[in-house]
Amino acid sequence: MVSQTTVSIVFLVLGGMALLFGTVLVFVGPIIIDDQIVKNVEINPKNDLSYTMWKDIPVPFFMSVYFFHIVNPDEILKGERPMVIQRGPYVYRENRWKDNITFHENHTVSYKEYRQYFFEESMSVGDESDVVTIPNMLVLGASVMMENMPFPVRLLLSTTFKTFNEGPFLTKPVGELMWGYDSKLVDFLNKYLPGMLPSSGKFGLFADFNNSNTGLFTIFTGRDDIRKVHMVDSWNGLKNVDYWRSDQCNMINGTAGQMWPPFMTKETTMPFYSPDACRSMELVYQRPLVSSGIPVYRYVSPKTLFANGADFPPNEGFCPCRQSGLLNVSSCRHGSPTFISQPHFYNADPQLLDTVSGLSPSEDEHGLFIDIHPETGVPVNVSVRLQLNLFLKKVSGISETGNIAEVVMPMLWFEESGYIDGPVLHTFRTNLVVLPKVMEYMQYIFIALGLAAILTAVILFLTDKKVWKKSSQTLTQAVSTRVYDNVNHSKQHPANETQAEKYNQSNTGKK
Template identity: 30%
Template sequence: MRNGNNWWTEMKHSTYLVSVGCLVFLVCTFFFTLITLDPISWLVIYEKTDLVPGTVSYAQWKEPKIDIYFQAYMFNLTNPEEFVGGAKPRVQQVGPYTYREHRIKTDMSEQHTGSTIEYRERIYYYFVPELSVGPESDVVTTVNLAYIQIDVQFGWLPAAVDRVIELLENRTEDYLITTRTVRELLWGYEDPFLRFLYNMFIPVPTTMIGLYWNKNGTERELTEIYRNNKDQARFGQVYKFQGQTKLSVWTTSEANKLNGSDGSLFHPFLQWKEQPYVFTADICRSIQLRPTSEVKFAGVPVYRYLPFEDTFRSALNTEKNRGFCLNWPNCLKDNVHDMTTCMPGAPIVMSLPHLMHADPEYQNAVEGLHPNDDLNTSFLIEPKTGVVFKAQKKLQINARVKNNPKFRELSLVHNVFLPVMFMNESFTIDTETVSSLRLSVYTGPIVVKTILSILLIVCALILFVIVARKYWYAGSTPTNVPYQELSTGTAPETQESV
């Protein structure tokens, strides 16, 4: 009988040890999983955002499936005759004229043992009538950029020569003011005077005039970017542009640096203190962004970024912009960007829409402008993945009109940066992608952590109860009573009282 009891006791003790061991193992497993869940999530994020074939990020980067829109807001000159006669120009915004973009990367090749990728990009623009104020055939009155371009190129000649040039312009019905369709102003039309010069064997870069001429469906500049998303300092950054590691359009090496990505890629785990750059090929320079607030987008926390307020500030007031002044110290005033070297021959300057934040001299020279902070460029970026949830790039093209007594139609006008159009290039991430990202990056890990925490607590409590019961029973069992073995059929011996 003693052997049977020993067996039963040992069996219970073994069961106790196994139970305790299993619970300890589960507690350790849950605890280990809990503390390693974040690193595992980080690895998953790195894997999904890697810019290699087969990943979601690569597919989206190569040929974006989200809707990207290009909106053109034209400025109609409502007092053209008075303007030519010396009055202040009066403009009226007309728009938007909306186009859907289809982007695709071409001529892609790996460089530097795969650390960078080289490509060109084609952008196709498709007019969207339902998102526009009218058809592309709407007409707009504005200044003739070809006429101003001729003034820039030949205005230094003797007055008699310039008079002949202007006479020839007028004979081809080329004047300072022109009325064209939206389609012509954006995508190009053949200027009659430039065609005349071409036919006379006078070299001209092109006979076409258009704000975005030769940009619809054509290959853009050769670009090379860093692709390793674990190299946070360089992921997505432009390494080469047109085969060069720096620009050659500005007057200082700092201004000519290729800083930032193209605005579609940011490295994972973006920190609030970071101030990323975006390289904007349209204006041949990089723009630095600053975080302004943390907001929720469909329940997902995102950082809102705006350009620094001194981005286009005059070099006369900001030393860091010294390189963007092309004729020191005769620099432009605040918040306009000289495009003379970026777009040779084009008589334009860039600014924020409605000359926002521009020097009062520039703003007051034009009637009909209504600048406000909503017209600024902005980005909403999810910091853990670096995914851009929403982006709006807004820039304005202004004609640089200068008084020139050698040209009759320019003899009375005042120097002015006349708004021609401003563009808003934007996209918003689709709902399906937001839901997937919210589940995988935020909701999923929180649910897993919650379940693991509950299981950890439950297992720990069970383990505590088992151990406590063991020690309680052990403490309540008498240990000072000697063991007596009983024989079958024999009465226990009794000790008589003395």
């Protein structure tokens, strides 16, 4: 039978080994986890999960468009305050993929990202045949652009508008406003003034989005330095753009806006370059939360993102500016008086809300955010929301502008949203969330088991020692009692003692 001492020694050895293994995991575990993250987030065709997510973006991605339908176009021409009603969403499923992928020896990779849109009627408030009224960019935008031209030129422009039956406002189906409509004026301009318009075909607000790419990006793979993974090295061969008035504003900073370097902290910001906005932007940490069972950090746009130079001096290079909350993108939109803002002028100067009726900004509905897994730099839930606005005013000599009061007129806002779902979510959560957590818990489990085993060994040892001591005391007491009983017996029976002595003496004599 195995003694308690032997069992205690076994528990002591096993407990010591478990304690040692758990302690080693405390120091080695994070290193192993970080090493696995580094291997998985590097842009490398051998990394099936991360490379597929980067190359083909196999997650649901949608663009939801909301139009600001003008209720009182005639009154606007008389100088009254515009009134709008939001119509939408009109939702489009967005397919994105990368092509022309080329890896370079300096640990960068070049590619073009293409996008394609498909209308999702089941997710929309109606279909693309719904009719809305918005400002006519070809008329009202061109009028502001020609404001400083000689008066005869402005008269000629107004005559041209009348010739081609172009008025100050458009009332057309959503599909045509989005992807293009036939216009004799557009055909005339493309024929005699090529390059004046962004599209050589039909004119639509998103005509140059569908079946197009965002330019040639060259980004770092992270192979030599994981801190640079996804960071932009150049765009269309450029290290800087030339749209703006300062070197800082012309810088191409951050990533291409899809993934970021791993090991983010609450102090880390999220810079990215947006070809659609013609500039780099930066999001800031707001709060931690859990999205689809994955712990994430929520990043949002700061109030200074579209602030004017007076409120935020570093933005002076983006001017000429109007109120804070507006980005003048005319320099990269063929001179058109176009402004970008957050929807419903969220985070903008309150004065903008006084000039248009029907707007009601809120953070939940109109705030821009990205929920990102900080350990890997992979976005889990994305909602990028921007509004397109047109600056309107009366222009002398162009009768189409009537007596329009100066106003930054909202035309539409759109939300590009995506989230990890399905098998990709399961694989991501298993490999990059669950397994690291299991390893983290294992170290504490082994430490706890080790301490428990050592404690058990000590208890067994002490118990065995106590039993041995008690047994020794019992044996001693038993021997003492036996001797004592023998002595008493002799005293009480002396005859028996004498006979015993005689018997001994007799045997001795015989010998």
